[in-house]
Amino acid sequence: MAHAAHSAALIVIDVQNDFCPGGALAVPGGDDVVAPINAMMERYEAVVLTQDWHPAGHSSFASSHAGKAPMEMIDLPYGPQVLWPDHCVQNTSGAAFHKDLRLDGDLIIRKGFRPAVDSYSAFFENDKVTPTGLEGYLRNRGIGAVALVGLATDFCVAYSALDAARLGFEVQVHLAACRGIDLQGSLANALTSMKDAGVELV
Numbered sequence: 001m002a003h004a005a006h007s008a009a010l011i012v013i014d015v016q017n018d019f020c021p022g023g024a025l026a027v028p029g030g031d032d033v034v035a036p037i038n039a040m041m042e043r044y045e046a047v048v049l050t051q052d053w054h055p056a057g058h059s060s061f062a063s064s065h066a067g068k069a070p071m072e073m074i075d076l077p078y079g080p081q082v083l084w085p086d087h088c089v090q091n092t093s094g095a096a097f098h099k100d101l102r103l104d105g106d107l108i109i110r111k112g113f114r115p116a117v118d119s120y121s122a123f124f125e126n127d128k129v130t131p132t133g134l135e136g137y138l139r140n141r142g143i144g145a146v147a148l149v150g151l152a153t154d155f156c157v158a159y160s161a162l163d164a165a166r167l168g169f170e171v172q173v174h175l176a177a178c179r180g181i182d183l184q185g186s187l188a189n190a191l192t193s194m195k196d197a198g199v200e201l202v
């Protein structure tokens, strides 16, 4: 049986309108993950949802940088950053969870709310040092294993999985309940990095 040794949490990454078809940063098939994720929620001791939650004018938005277009790269003080279309702006319908996603989980953790720093991972912002608090929450509840699902496989799901593995959690990514963006090979790279880090791809 999976995760027999540890109490396990399901971490549902960014199943928000802007990452679903019709949204500002739509992931192909993004809404396909909703039904399998809802069904998985029963099987875990804890369910955590993350919510990408940017202020208007966020530094990860191409529109915040003169002459830059979405999907171009930029160097920010903490390192290289992909520039995105404006998405998941706080209190907009794009930032809301998909209407069919079950919201009876235990914790909603918001990320990406600091104007100058993006946050793909549910554990650390993109500067790799600023914690979101999720590690402490999970350890405090005695959780040693996490299963990750949601959007996007090659960004927020992969960064979360790699951080969780580095922090010593037992990590699974359930690919049937994830969808990717796939920018210039990012999906294949993410799958390789996760495997190399000891993440179990289910």
Ligand code: VGL
Binding pocket: 013, 014, 019, 052, 084, 120, 151, 152, 153, 154, 155, 156, 157
């Ligand atoms: C995400 C790009 C920008 C994600 C969030 O949820 O994977 N990707 N913000």
Ligand code: ZN
Binding pocket: 052, 053, 054, 060, 087, 088, 112
């Ligand atoms: Zn974002």
